[in-house]
Amino acid sequence: MVTRTVGALTALALAACTAISPLANAQDDNFAQGNGESHGRPVKVMIISMFGPEGQVWLDKLGPWQDIPVAGLSPDYPNIHCNRQDICVMTTGMGHTNAAASTMALAFSSRFDLRHTYFMVAGIAGIDPIQGTVGSAAWAKYLVDFGIxxxxxxxxxxxxxxxxxxxxxxxxxxxxxxxxxxTEVFQLNTRLADTAFALSRHVVLADNMDAQNARAKYSYAPANRPPTVIQCDTLAGDTWWSGTKLGERARDWTKILTDNKGVYCTTQQEDNSTYEALKRAASVHRVDLNRVAVLRAGSDFDRPYDGQTSADNLLNYAAQGGFSIALENLYRAGNPLVQDIVSHWGEWRNGVPQR
Known part of the structure; x- marks a missing residue:
């Protein structure tokens, strides 16, 4: 049940991305091409977003950017945006198919050297009220496919x-x-997930009155408490769902596929397909799967509060107020990892440091 406002907000985000291009064109060509080696432009961190507003939260804060077109990306998001810190942002398009196709296009592009790149998938999601609340940001250790x-x-x-x-x-x-x-289940690098959580766990997350009012309707914690950074796992499926029974199946399915090691908390549409595309690239040594992190922020509850119908929870998801704060909290929870990597590249270049 991934909250996606794909009308005016997406149009605005696309317009904003387009507006970056004149600035990018003014940059030195060497900025786009990196060091000119045959492997392409080196990247320290690649942030993977799925639709315009998810990417825009990074573009608004970490520029200026150079737009680098890559053949095979979504026609809605045809460029990779990179800054002088070797941080790049891509937007795949929503759903399994777009995520896999765009990630594959990036991973096999000759324009980038991704052999030492850290990938951070950063997107919004539905959230289990037993594990978190709207606005919570969750680092995953397991990716589970709900659709298979x-x-x-x-x-x-x-x-x-x-x-x-x-x-x-x-x-x-x-x-x-x-x-x-x-592709039913993948385990991420535990050390990277733990490091990401340690760097961000005390970050103060964004909140708003609509989200506070939505939380107050739940009679239990952490649903009715302010958002925090948490660790729990994410479930992928193109069907956007709502319901207590479906939520119970999501919990059970995660435990079944992870041999009781995983804990379900967020639901989205893309992450298993994104990871599989990176896995194909890793098989020919183009990327390193030990450098993949997944962050999902709760934009809406995956099931109703007591007395609410599942239909009302789904049809009126926007009233929960989680969309804008989830986007902001992707940045607040994810940026500490991004900045630690680029600021201490000597520690990170050869793998996740032991701390």
Missing amino acids: QWEIDGREIPPGWNTGYLGINTKSPSEKPPLDYR
Whole structure:
């Protein structure tokens, strides 16, 4: 259940991105091309956003930028934006298909040397009120695909089942599937996730009155408390959903696929496909999978409060006030990692430092 306001906000963000180009054109060509080696422009940190407003929060704060076009990116977001600190921002387009195609185009482009690059996926998401609240920013250790399941119509499930979902080629909802697709679950570098959390855990996050009012309708913590930086895992699926029963399945599915090691807390559309694209590039030594971090900020609750319907929670998600603060909190929670990497590159170049 990923909150995406794709009307006027996205149009404004696209216009803002376009407005950067004259500034970029005034920059020295060497800025775009890096050191001129055959591997392309070196990048220390690549921030991966999925739609305009997610990328714009970085573009507004870390410029000036050089626009670098890359063949195969989304026609809505055809450029990678890079600054003089070797921080770059890309926007993939929303959903599994766009994320995979754009990330693959970047990873195999000759314009960049990504062999030592740290990738930070930074996007908004629905959030489980048992683990966080609107505005919370969550660093993940596991990426779980919610879409790769069998589904039986919920009105026709067998007696004794609590859901119509089950793993492909299994016999019950509680059985772990054989993982034949090889993209059902990924584990991220724990040291990187822990370092990112340690650098950001005490950051003061943005908040607003609408979000506070939405939280107050939940009778339990942390749903009804201010947002904080947390650690828990993220679930990908192109279906934007809302509901207590679906939320329970999300929790159970995460535990099944991670052998009870993962804890579900955010739901989005892209991260398994983004990671798989990077994995393909890593197989030919173009990127290092130990340098991938995933940050998701809660823009809306994935299930209703007591007395609210799931339909009302979904149809009126914008009233929760989480959209703008989730975007801001991506920057507040993610920037400490970004700045630590570029400011202490000697420590980070050969891998995540031990601290």
